Amino acid sequence: MNNDVSLQKEELSDELRLLLSILVMDHGAKITFDIQELLHKTDWDKFIELARHHRVFPTLNLKLQKMKSTDIPTFVTQMFHRDYYRNTLQMLALSGEMEQLAKMFSENGIRSLFLKGPVIAADLYGDVSLRTSCDLDFLIPIKDLERAEALLVSLGYVKDDYIESVLNDWKWRHHHTAFVHPGKAIKVEVHWRLNPAPAKEPKFDDLWERRRQSSLISRPIYYLGREDLFMFLVSHGARHGWSRLRWLLDIKQLVNQKVDWPKLIRLLRKHQFAHIGGQALLLVARLMATPLREEMKPLITDRKAEWSAEDAMYYVHRIINLHTPPIPEEVDRYHKKYLFGLLTTRQKFFFIASFLYPYPEDAKTLPLPKPLHFLYFPLRPLIWGWRMLKRRREKKLLLNRRTR
Known part of the structure; x- marks a missing residue:
């Protein structure tokens, strides 16, 4: 299939264009004329800011080392190497904590599925140091939530009690709660849903049945099956406007694996995420030079997927951090409109109805x-x-x- 989709990236800054060009370079590939030209025009302080914002500096560090271009200032390569080293230490610390948490939950009869963090880095990149993570996310059955929280407290974690609720609306309006360990400076998020309402989701038992076991450490650590992981990553990335390129890089890595596309398409359609899957594929095709294949056609020919991909370019053009309030009023207005536009007709009905609760x-x-x-x-x-x-x-x- 032709991956020349209609999204425009000519208006992107020189720094972002260079960032994208380096990310998609094949190992051992020669520097093209376009990249050479961008190297001469780039504001390197802005380039560093972009790389850190988009959380792609581990991959950039690896690519820049292989490029060995004299047009890249030494302070830039040294900066990324230091960032890469600090991230490696962080990921190793998270790996150790993940092993301890998995052991504790297993011994107490709580099934857990790790959603991101070191297991995803190892699965998608083959090396935990090549992806960033600032916390650990895991999914458990909601019936075990109270016990899991008590176990975390027993390990020294402190709950970030930010959720306010009336008439138990937290169960569907929210999808996770957060804990922080003051001594270890580690944050964990305990999920009872993959996404907040009105998203339609697989049951935990179904996800557990399709789970995979990580080979990262000897102790059994489970995470989502490949198709379930795709659905989770695209729904998470779309909900945040793909405002960090790392999420698109994850999708690029995932589609290069052995995905069962008929199974995935059925799964996405069943849970009303088909257009979200199409949006992600269109974005990685244009921004990450990922070829679109015939088996992807049912997802990328959806007009809603095309429109939402174009809408997501608003975030690509800007440095937007949706996790750090206060969010600028213009961005907040756009994001609310964007999120509503992602919903299917059924989801819009339930979303509007939720205001009556x-x-x-x-x-x-x-x-x-x-x-x-x-x-x-x-x-x-x-x-x-x-x-x-x-x-x-x-x-x-x-x-x-x-x-x-």
Whole structure:
């Protein structure tokens, strides 16, 4: 198939174009005229900033060492080498912690599937040092959540209790909770869902049945089957606007493995992620020079996949960090619109309907005794209206103060 998709990257900065060009270079390939020209025009401080933002410096470090170009300043290669060394230590520390957590959960009869981190680095890149991770993510059955949290506390972890809930809406509005170990400076995220609602998901038992065992260490550590991993990675990347190129690099590595495409397409369609899979493939084709093959056709011919891929270029053109508030107002507005556009018609219905379900803010606006929390359902429109009116008044007062 022809992978000359319609996404435009000519408007990308010289630094980002160089970054992408180096990432897709084959081992031992000669430096092209285009790359040579970009090497002369690049602002190297901006290049370093981009590489760190997109979390691709481990791969860049490897590629730059093989290029051995005199046009790349020494301070750049030394900077990436130091970053690579620090990341290697971080990944080794996470590997050791992952082994300890897997052992603890297994001994206590809790099934766990590691979603990212060292197991994914080893699977996709063949080396834990070639992918970055700042935490450990694992999925467990929701019925074991309370026990798992208690075990983490017994190991010295402290819960980041950021989730506020009324009438147990946390079970579907959120999909994980976080713990931090102060002494080890390690963060873990305990998932009971792969994605927040209104995403449709496989049951844990189905994911467990299709699991794989990592060969990273001798102790059994389980992670998602290849097709389930593809679905998780594309849904995660899409939800964050593909604002880090590392997620697209993961997809590039994954599609080069032996993926059962008919099985994957059935899985994506069943859980309403087919257009998300198509979006990811179109992006890696254009940005990561990944050939599109005939077996991918059912995913990439979807117009919704094309539109969402074009929408994701907004994030590629900018350095956007959705994890660090406050998010600029323009970015926040665009991201909300983008996320709504990703939803299928069915998902949009459930998303809109979810606004009728009480929010924690309702309980703050009008505190009620727990036995009367059911009243938040009929009162929600009134409480929401009052809160919106109050916000408008506060904005108007703030504006008036600024114009004085």
